[in-house]
Amino acid sequence: MRSEKCYQIYMIGVGGQGIVKTATIIGEAAMVQGCQVVMSEVHGMAQRGGTVVTELKIGPEESPLIGKNAADLILAFEPSEILRALDKIGKQTHVITNSSTIVPFTVSLGISEYPDKKKMFAELRKEITNFFVIEAERLAQEAGNLITANIVILGAALAIPQFPVNKDFVIESIGKNLPPKLIDINLKALEKGYQELASTLSVS
Amino acid sequence: MKVEEILEKKKGDKLFLLGNEAAVRGALEAGVSFAATYPGTPSSEIGNVLTRIAKKAGIYFEFSVNEKVALEVSAAAASAGLRSFVFMKHVGLNVAADALISTAYTGVRAGMIILSADDPSMHSSQNEQDNRILAQLAGIPVLEPSNPQEMKDFMVYGITISEQYKIPVLIRTTTRVSHMRGVVQLGTIIPGKKEGFFDKEETRFNIAPVFARQMRQELVEKLHRLEIMGNTSPVNRIVKDSNENKVGIITSGTSFNYVQDIVNKFSLPVNILKLGLSYPLPRQLVKEFIRNLESIFVIEEVEPILEKEVLSLLGQEGWQRRIYGKLDGTLPRIYEYNPDIIHKAFAQVLNIELLEETSKFTFEDVKPPLRPPVLCPGCPHRSTIYAIKKAVQNLRIEKENIIYSNDIGCYTLAMEPPYNMADYCICMGSSIGIASGMSKATKQKIISLIGDSTFFHAGIPPLINAVHQKANIMLVILDNKITAMTGGQPNPSIPIDGWGEEAPAVSIAELTRATGAGYVRVINPEHINEAVQVFKEALQYEGVSVIISRSPCIMLKRKGKKLVFYIDQKKCIQCQICVKQFNCPAIYKKENGSIYINDLWCSGCGVCVQVCPQKAIEVKK
Numbered sequence: 001m002r003s004e005k006c007y008q009i010y011m012i013g014v015g016g017q018g019i020v021k022t023a024t025i026i027g028e029a030a031m032v033q034g035c036q037v038v039m040s041e042v043h044g045m046a047q048r049g050g051t052v053v054t055e056l057k058i059g060p061e062e063s064p065l066i067g068k069n070a071a072d073l074i075l076a077f078e079p080s081e082i083l084r085a086l087d088k089i090g091k092q093t094h095v096i097t098n099s100s101t102i103v104p105f106t107v108s109l110g111i112s113e114y115p116d117k118k119k120m121f122a123e124l125r126k127e128i129t130n131f132f133v134i135e136a137e138r139l140a141q142e143a144g145n146l147i148t149a150n151i152v153i154l155g156a157a158l159a160i161p162q163f164p165v166n167k168d169f170v171i172e173s174i175g176k177n178l179p180p181k182l183i184d185i186n187l188k189a190l191e192k193g194y195q196e197l198a199s200t201l202s203v204s
Numbered sequence: 205m206k207v208e209e210i211l212e213k214k215k216g217d218k219l220f221l222l223g224n225e226a227a228v229r230g231a232l233e234a235g236v237s238f239a240a241t242y243p244g245t246p247s248s249e250i251g252n253v254l255t256r257i258a259k260k261a262g263i264y265f266e267f268s269v270n271e272k273v274a275l276e277v278s279a280a281a282a283s284a285g286l287r288s289f290v291f292m293k294h295v296g297l298n299v300a301a302d303a304l305i306s307t308a309y310t311g312v313r314a315g316m317i318i319l320s321a322d323d324p325s326m327h328s329s330q331n332e333q334d335n336r337i338l339a340q341l342a343g344i345p346v347l348e349p350s351n352p353q354e355m356k357d358f359m360v361y362g363i364t365i366s367e368q369y370k371i372p373v374l375i376r377t378t379t380r381v382s383h384m385r386g387v388v389q390l391g392t393i394i395p396g397k398k399e400g401f402f403d404k405e406e407t408r409f410n411i412a413p414v415f416a417r418q419m420r421q422e423l424v425e426k427l428h429r430l431e432i433m434g435n436t437s438p439v440n441r442i443v444k445d446s447n448e449n450k451v452g453i454i455t456s457g458t459s460f461n462y463v464q465d466i467v468n469k470f471s472l473p474v475n476i477l478k479l480g481l482s483y484p485l486p487r488q489l490v491k492e493f494i495r496n497l498e499s500i501f502v503i504e505e506v507e508p509i510l511e512k513e514v515l516s517l518l519g520q521e522g523w524q525r526r527i528y529g530k531l532d533g534t535l536p537r538i539y540e541y542n543p544d545i546i547h548k549a550f551a552q553v554l555n556i557e558l559l560e561e562t563s564k565f566t567f568e569d570v571k572p573p574l575r576p577p578v579l580c581p582g583c584p585h586r587s588t589i590y591a592i593k594k595a596v597q598n599l600r601i602e603k604e605n606i607i608y609s610n611d612i613g614c615y616t617l618a619m620e621p622p623y624n625m626a627d628y629c630i631c632m633g634s635s636i637g638i639a640s641g642m643s644k645a646t647k648q649k650i651i652s653l654i655g656d657s658t659f660f661h662a663g664i665p666p667l668i669n670a671v672h673q674k675a676n677i678m679l680v681i682l683d684n685k686i687t688a689m690t691g692g693q694p695n696p697s698i699p700i701d702g703w704g705e706e707a708p709a710v711s712i713a714e715l716t717r718a719t720g721a722g723y724v725r726v727i728n729p730e731h732i733n734e735a736v737q738v739f740k741e742a743l744q745y746e747g748v749s750v751i752i753s754r755s756p757c758i759m760l761k762r763k764g765k766k767l768v769f770y771i772d773q774k775k776c777i778q779c780q781i782c783v784k785q786f787n788c789p790a791i792y793k794k795e796n797g798s799i800y801i802n803d804l805w806c807s808g809c810g811v812c813v814q815v816c817p818q819k820a821i822e823v824k825k
Contacts, residue, residue, distance in 0.1 A: 038351070038385065040384055040385075042383070043245055043246065043248065043328075050575055060468075062461040063464075063543055065380070066543075070543075081575075083567070083571060104574065106576070107792075107793075108793045109783070109784060115570045146804055177205065
């Protein structure tokens with residue numbers, strides 16, 4: 001599984017969605033698998049309900065920041081947040097987005113607008129060959145708890161053929177990074193996300 | 205990973221560590237036995253780890269009242285023979301600057317590390333200052349790690365040279381190193397000395413002018429010896445070297461990572477000198493590096509410090525070389541770098557092809573919504589600022605005639621609409637000093653907002669000033685019993701210290717009364733109507749009025765079962781007070797105009813129930 005090219009994952013969403021935790025799970029799994037891995041996180045003021053970005057590079061690079069058009073995979077935990085990451089998208093990029101939206105207070109106040117979701121997805125589909133929408137919240141609820149939505153998205157990422165980290169290492173890493181009593185439902189959530197994308201891929 | 209593994213893992217093990225976590229492991233491997241901080245992004249996680257493991261590791265650890273005190277307690281420990289570690293965000297070192305500069309003079313006995321986490325691009329700060337300049341002002345050596353592995357290793361190295369040269373050492377990180385995670389290979393933990401003893405030495409720790417003149421001389425000599433040592437230091441290394449290359453790069457810190465990636469990617473024919481010990485500049489090493497080169501890039505964040513030093517070196521030697529950096533415009537003068545910026549700079553000078561932009565699309569009519577950070581659902585600050593606004597409205601004070609002097613903390617977010625309550629906000633404690641001056645300069649009414657931790661940090665002297673100078677201000681101390689914005693560290697407002705041990709709490713009410721402020725009240729902001737009444741009274745008081753608005757941070761309350769609220773759609777008339785004035789992020793408006801509460805986000809505080817004029821918000825059963 002070890003690749004000489006660097007695999008670059010750009011994760012974006014809203015503070016409180018478990019983005020840093022999800023990235024750490026992938027990173028630790030990559031380390032155990034024997035990969036070189038670096039990651040950049042957001043802490044501090046931005047975490048209070050603002051946009052959160054985490055960048056992860058698996059392979060022979062030193063810097064944790066992803067350049068223009070260089071992402072291999074974008075995981076959007078909140079769909080409109082993709083619109084802030086358009087410059088990271090290249091021909092090779094797979095984009096997986098959560099379907100459920102988080103509407104910020106600026107919309108209720110009328111000082112900004114939330115884009116029309118259907119139109120946004122249609123536009124993105126036009127430009128991005130590998131664009132996938134996952135109903136992470138529904139699948140998380142089915143797994144047993146809404147809070148596992150981040151792990152559903154992680155599961156979907158595992159179904160991307162180029163994803164460089166082995167599922168077994170990811171499962172092991174979930175065990176080390178989440179509270180013991182929540183492991184079972186998180187593994188269920190992981191599997192649900194995985195199956196969801198795997199079946200989409202086998203159809204297309 | 206569990207935090208405890210930072211202490212428990214053995215030599216040779218690998219951990220996937222945040223730069224800040226790696227600094228803690230470095231402290232353990234360096235035999236540090238005394239650590240202090242005041243929390244500040246991007247340095248906070250160092251303290252968050254120490255608070256969990258310090259006691260078990262045998263390290264004394266405190267969240268000091270501010271950075272100056274943190275530096276002083278650490279200097280004391282180092283003078284008494286304990287290896288010490290003090291860490292803070294860049295602006296914290298401004299607060300500590302007085303103590304820093306004198307500690308450079310006195311020097312230390314045991315090793316002492318001062319870690320400054322700078323924040324280029326101001327992800328979570330009010331400015332982007334390069335604290336290598338403060339280190340030069342003080343005259344102490346600077347180490348610049350590039351990644352978590354170096355963060356750990358440089359802690360050990362820093363303690364070694366600090367002890368050898370009897371001088372405090374600055375480790376200068378940036379957000380992208382402190383908040384970078386990477387694989388770290390661990391070394392051996394060395395137990396630090398448990399108890400110090402201060403040997404008296406009349407001329408050593410007293411900076412009276414008669415002694416300081418001697419210390420000044422010694423300091424310059426130490427720096428000279430450090431410069432010579434730097435020429436062969438293992439952390440200053442030529443990463444790439446070939447006689448055929450005519451272009452060189454001198455770089456440090458996080459910039460090195462971008463340089464390395466772009467040079468490798470395009471197999472650029474350049475030599476690279478990486479400076480880990482960047483001050484004092486190892487002049488001989490730099491001279492050898494550039495001797496056979498024609499042009500040199502100097503790539504550093506965030507001020508052109510090395511660049512100017514290299515230019516001065518060239519002048520002194522009478523050498524003609526082309527220097528590319530910030531000063532000639534090859535690289536941006538401000539903000540942090542990234543791979544694209546470095547790539548572009550190389551492309552311009554070295555004529556390498558710019559990466560073809562494989563896709564570039566923007567949507568004209570599909571834009572993301574504005575998503576600034578926001579006070580948490582259930583945050584007691586929301587109740588406080590809502591009640592202040594109500595009081596101001598009730599008294600019909602015109603907008604122009606009221607100045608909101610805000611401070612550094614979560615409540616800074618009151619600057620956003622719909623509150624717009626931050627007309628002035630510059631630094632820790634400034635809300636009161638600015639108010640004090642404003643009340644002398646104008647007849648406008650001034651409301652200061654400050655948190656409990658910030659009040660202890662830098663709010664007490666300006667309050668004394670305001671009382672003594674007969675200022676006319678209303679000071680609101682938002683006492684949520686925690687240092688919240690940085691992740692929830694304890695402060696003197698609560699009876700627990702940085703180790704998790706019982707400690708005497710310091711009463712803000714008694715402190716403020718002791719200043720002689722004429723009107724002091726303690727309120728619970730979640731009783732909105734009462735809070736509004738008190739604020740109205742205080743606003744009409746001539747002199748210094750102090751309202752201590754006390755209710756614990758929602759992070760402290762979250763434990764245990766919570767109530768969930770819902771909006772009875774039959775009763776709701778969509779007046780939108782809950783959304784547009786109270787502005788809780790758990791309450792949202794659907795496209796059809798109806799108002800709902802998000803179950804997952806609602807904290808169950810129930811304050812919205814009081815805000816709703818229709819009594820439409822109820823507990824979900």
